[in-house]
Amino acid sequence: EDRAKATGNFMAAIPVSLIIGSPVAGWILSHNWFMIEGWRWLFFLEGIPAILLGTVAFSFLTDWPPQARWLRIEQRQWISQKLEQEKPLSRQLITVGQALRSRTVLLLASAAFLQYLVGYSVIFWLPTILKNQSGFSDLQVGLFGAVPYVVALFAMLFNGWHSDKSRERRWHATFPLFIGAAGFLCVISLPSLNVMTVTFLSLICVPMAFLPVFWAIPTEILSGSKAAVVVGTINALASLAGFAGPYASGYLRTKTASFR
Numbered sequence: 001e002d003r004a005k006a007t008g009n010f011m012a013a014i015p016v017s018l019i020i021g022s023p024v025a026g027w028i029l030s031h032n033w034f035m036i037e038g039w040r041w042l043f044f045l046e047g048i049p050a051i052l053l054g055t056v057a058f059s060f061l062t063d064w065p066p067q068a069r070w071l072r073i074e075q076r077q078w079i080s081q082k083l084e085q086e087k088p089l090s091r092q093l094i095t096v097g098q099a100l101r102s103r104t105v106l107l108l109a110s111a112a113f114l115q116y117l118v119g120y121s122v123i124f125w126l127p128t129i130l131k132n133q134s135g136f137s138d139l140q141v142g143l144f145g146a147v148p149y150v151v152a153l154f155a156m157l158f159n160g161w162h163s164d165k166s167r168e169r170r171w172h173a174t175f176p177l178f179i180g181a182a183g184f185l186c187v188i189s190l191p192s193l194n195v196m197t198v199t200f201l202s203l204i205c206v207p208m209a210f211l212p213v214f215w216a217i218p219t220e221i222l223s224g225s226k227a228a229v230v231v232g233t234i235n236a237l238a239s240l241a242g243f244a245g246p247y248a249s250g251y252l253r254t255k256t257a258s259f260r
Contacts, residue, residue: 001164003219004172008160008212015153015208018123019146021046025127026142038138099233108218108230112238115177115210121245122204129259130201133192147198148205160212169220172213180207188260 028045029038062068065079099105126148131141155176163172183203190196218234219227253259 001167003216004160004163004169004212006160007215008156011208011211011215012153012156014211015149015156015205018149019153022127022146022149023139023142026139026145029138029142096229096233099230102230104221105230105233108214109234109237111173112214112234113241115207115214116238116241117245117248118180119207119245120242121249122201124246125249125253125259126201126205130197132259133197134194136194144194144198148202151202152205152208155206155209156212159209163213163216169213169217173210173217176207176209180204 025042025046028042031038031041033041060070065071065076065083068076071079127141127145130136130145131138134141134144136144159172159176163169166172180203183200183206186203187197187200190200215231218230249259
């Protein structure tokens with residue numbers, strides 16, 4: 001009953017990282033140090049935390065609750081007890097091949113792929129769109145570019161909480177996508193005043209609230225080992241959009257000389 005809320009709290013790291021990263025990136029881009037352009041420093045400096053934290057995570061995060069020294073003994077025991085209670089009577093194994101032949105898995109993977117397709121495109125291209133529409137400096141783009149992710153953060157946390165409270169998944173996964181679609185329609189058809197542009201881009205980022213509710217669905221309709229394989233399969237297929245979305249956006253931008 002806490003699945004979407006817990007996933008929302010966990011995935012809140014995505015908009016939070018963008019809220020922090022956007023103004024920091026704008027500041028780095030506006031500086032050239034030691035005859036090296038700001039965009040090169042951006043990749044270098046923002047790559048360091050990922051490498052360091054990847055190393056920390058490998059040694060800090062454990063496979064099972066009893067091994068987690070960062071939890072109190074009572075917490076470890078409580079989580080282990082809950083997992084034992086929820087364990088299915090018979091563990092059914094499933095291969096990746098079987099998952100790829102499942103209609104349910106392919107439908108979920110398609111939904112995730114299409115959301116990721118838009119999501120990755122927005123994250124990669126939002127600063128450029130905002131700069132073109134507003135004429136802001138790099139630093140201003142970084143500051144105002146953080147606003148849509150603040151909206152996305154609150155939308156994500158609220159949607160996960162409300163989905164658990166109402167025990168409903170499908171509409172809670174769907175509604176943020178409708179809001180994002182409305183934002184796209186507004187940004188291509190209404191005047192591009194600076195305040196309005198930031199507002200419409202904020203609507204476009206609301207579909208991030210899809211994520212915690214969507215990822216509660218596979219683990220609720222499947223058990224244990226099945227869910228692990230299916231979640232991995234869905235995410236692997238959907239993550240192909242991380243290449244396809246930004247590439248397609250760049251290609252269309254080049255061909256049409258416009259983001260519309």
